[in-house]
Amino acid sequence: MAHLDPVNFDLVRRTLMFDGLPAETVHALLGSARMVDAPRGTILFMRGDPADRFYVVLEGWVKLSRESVDGDEHVIGIFSRGETFAEAAIFGLGRFPVTAEVVERGRLVVIPAAPLLSAIRADGALALGILGVMSHRLRYLVTQVEQIRAKSAAQRVGEFLLRLNPAEEGPATIRLPYDKSLIAARLGMKPETFSRALAKLRDFGVRCEGNAVILAEPATLQRYCADG
Numbered sequence: 001m002a003h004l005d006p007v008n009f010d011l012v013r014r015t016l017m018f019d020g021l022p023a024e025t026v027h028a029l030l031g032s033a034r035m036v037d038a039p040r041g042t043i044l045f046m047r048g049d050p051a052d053r054f055y056v057v058l059e060g061w062v063k064l065s066r067e068s069v070d071g072d073e074h075v076i077g078i079f080s081r082g083e084t085f086a087e088a089a090i091f092g093l094g095r096f097p098v099t100a101e102v103v104e105r106g107r108l109v110v111i112p113a114a115p116l117l118s119a120i121r122a123d124g125a126l127a128l129g130i131l132g133v134m135s136h137r138l139r140y141l142v143t144q145v146e147q148i149r150a151k152s153a154a155q156r157v158g159e160f161l162l163r164l165n166p167a168e169e170g171p172a173t174i175r176l177p178y179d180k181s182l183i184a185a186r187l188g189m190k191p192e193t194f195s196r197a198l199a200k201l202r203d204f205g206v207r208c209e210g211n212a213v214i215l216a217e218p219a220t221l222q223r224y225c226a227d228g
Contacts, residue, residue, distance in 0.1 A: 002073045004035065004109070012109060017084045021129055029119060043099040048175050051089035051096050052113050057081055060106020061177045064098040075185035078103070080164060090117065104177045156187050157197040158225040161206065165218055174213045
């Protein structure tokens with residue numbers, strides 16, 4: 001594949017899709033992958049297209065959505081640095097069930113499905129590893145549903161921001177899509193609820209400047225989000 005520096009390779013290895021797999025296995029599975037730069041508005045795939053690939057986000061934001069019968073758009077998910085999407089589709093019926101659009105300029109790793117599926121058929125240990133990864137993803141989704149019920153809106157927004165924090169410690173700056181209603185939809189809340197939650201987080205070192213969110217005290221925010 002095109003050059004993937006050690007930082008981004010480590011990022012790919014730590015995604016839910018590859019977490020726990022040996023480095024040499026990940027290298028092999030990425031052998032036919034490629035990196036793409038995609039400007040805002042790029043359609044990566046349409047609903048109904050062949051599900052012959054999946055993606056890892058290195059930079060930017062990607063929205064998954066589908067239209068209802070009356071033409072309304074429903075946001076299914078929004079993904080940013082260090083997250084994978086479309087991987088479930090390659091194990092399904094062979095067609096993407098949603099449309100993927102880049103909503104803030106991005107850089108992505110595109111991973112063809114065929115080599116991965118062939119490796120899984122040939123290697124029972126790899127198949128079990130991938131099964132474990134998908135089980136991990138399911139537990140993660142269940143945890144998200146539980147958090148919607150158990151956590152306040154401000155805590156859910158705080159946890160979302162902490163997951164995007166690129167710094168190990170100390171202050172950090174996170175860039176969000178200009179259309180923050182996308183994040184609100186991902187977190188299961190209305191845009192006005194998202195805005196109120198951000199305002200409440202000022203007491204915990206969170207400050208907004210346009211589409212940039214500054215985490216002045218991540219440790220304080222972490223403690224707040226862990227309560228309750």
